[in-house]
Amino acid sequence: MNNVLEVEHFKERLKIQEKRIVELEALVKYYEELYRLHQHRKFGSSSEKTHPEQLSLFDEAENEAGKQRTEPSVEQITYTRRRGREKQEEEILPDLPVETVEHALPEVERICPECSSELHVMGHDTRRELKIIPAQVTIVEHVREVYACRNCERAATSVPIIKAPMPESVIKGSAASPSSVAHIITQKYVNAVPLYRQEQEFLMNGILLSRQTMANWLIRSSEDWLWPLYEQMRLELLREEVLHADETTLQVLKEPGKSSRSVSYMWLYRTSGCASRPIVLYEYQPTRSSVHPKVFLKEFQGYLHTDGYSGYHALPSEVKIVGCWAHARRKFDEAIKGAPPESRASLVAKKGFEFCNELFRLEREYEKLRPDERYEGRLKHSKPISDAIFEWADTVGVLPKSLLGKAVHYLLSQKVYLEKVFKDGRLELSNNRAERSIKPFVIGRKNWLFSATPKGAEASSVIYSIIETAKENGLKPFKYLEYLFETMPNLLAEKIELLLPWSETLPARCRAKPNLNEKIHQP
Secondary structure (H helix, E strand, O other): OHHHHHHHHHHHHHHHHHHHHHHHHHHHHHHHHHHHHHHHHHHOOOOOOOOOOOOOHHHHHHHHHHHHOOOOOOOOOOOOOOOOHHHHHHHHOOOOOOOOOOOOOOHHHOEOOOOOOEOOOOOOOOOOOOOOOOOOOOOOOOOOOEEEOHHHHHHOOOOOEEEOOOOOOOOOOOOOOHHHHHHHHHHHHOOOOOHHHHHHHHHHOOOOOOHHHHHHHHHHHHHHHHHHHHHHHHHHHHOOOEEEEEEEEEOEOOOOOOOOOOOEEEEEEEEOOOOOOOOEEEEEEOOOOOHHHHHHOOOOOEEEEOOOOHHHHHOOOOEEEEOOHHHHHHHHHHHHHHOOOOOHHHHHHHHHHHHHHHHHHHHHHOOOOOHHHHHHHHHHHHHHHHHHHHHHHHHOOOOOOOHHHHHHHHHHHOHHHHHHHHHOOOOOOOOHHHHHHHHHHHHHHHHHOOEOOHHHHHHHHHHHHHHHHHHHOOEOHHHHHHHHHHHHHHOOHHHHHHHOOOOOOOOHHHEOOHHHHHHHOOO
């Protein structure tokens, strides 16, 4: 009897150990996938494009048929003309003031070496150069005259004092000027130059301008002049019917109730490609709670493009969440890069990846269509592919903790949101527009690392909003900020709409050339 019990006990232990071995093997494979994915991220290309040698699901028959027969080869010889020097210079050298330097022979040397007759000018050789003048700092001294009446001084008991008009300063009681504040903001928030490096540059030019002073200027100027513009743009944003949203981390050293190493968040909300007035707004918040988008979008009703973060799913029913197919494709791409080449998992992941690629290929064909035409095209061509990928995902048997398992789970869990793109032709297949807009902040964060106080973080959110919206509307950030700081201290509050980035009353000096602005904003 004891032997029977021991055998049963041994079998039970053996089953437990075998189950544990299977779990550990799966865990090892998962860690191997993560290691390969990490190595690829570190040393490989970050592109999600399909390699030419990979077969596409949707032209596999054609590719296989092409292997069975040999077509006669035709050699085509082509060549490309080199652009002329003048054409290249026109593209490289912008429309700037021209300084002409003439080079001529002295009169005594204008003698023909053959017959000693006088030479005449028969033409010119011209060479164009781009001349750079480093930033120059000067002091502008505002002196206004104060007037009094001589007659009243002699005969009257009171003497009227009249002062000549003088524009208000951007920050009272300081040496800040519109151009200096605009320059500091542009250096930090456009060129990602931290204040301590700007301090060093000023010092090398003999100017004692501390980073604390510059930080105070930024906070004061954002609170006094940029915040009203931000609020007006927010009202305009909430009137749109299609928006994009995203968020990223931020470190704030002196956040009340939190340690200096804790994580805060910068939220982003922006208009879609169908908007006539592009608007990009950042909002600083200490947490990633769903309360923050609820408050910010309280008056919004329409479609909201997001990633898979569940915090957006808690928004009211008036806000219809649209999922991101780029995130779904990215997870299949990670599964391909994490799996060994000979693994079946990599082949299965390629199938999901190709499904997503076909959707994006069709989307490129719809790019120039009207929203109603795009809607019809999606229903006819894209929706069947979407249905096919979800049917396929339901049949895939994979370990849930593997990279492929996570890709399939993300796809199925986001199905209701991913399929929303077929509801309206104005919607987009991905949330890449928001990710591109949040990228300037991410690049800046890599350089200046953190914000010292919540006030500094809030000022950064307002300043980034003004700058990125200005860029989206084809404005030069420095010239636009300089104009704002010159105008707003002397402008009535009810005329603030004249200063919005899309206002037609903005001076020409604020506007960038359209072709140059497009090159700056290429994704």
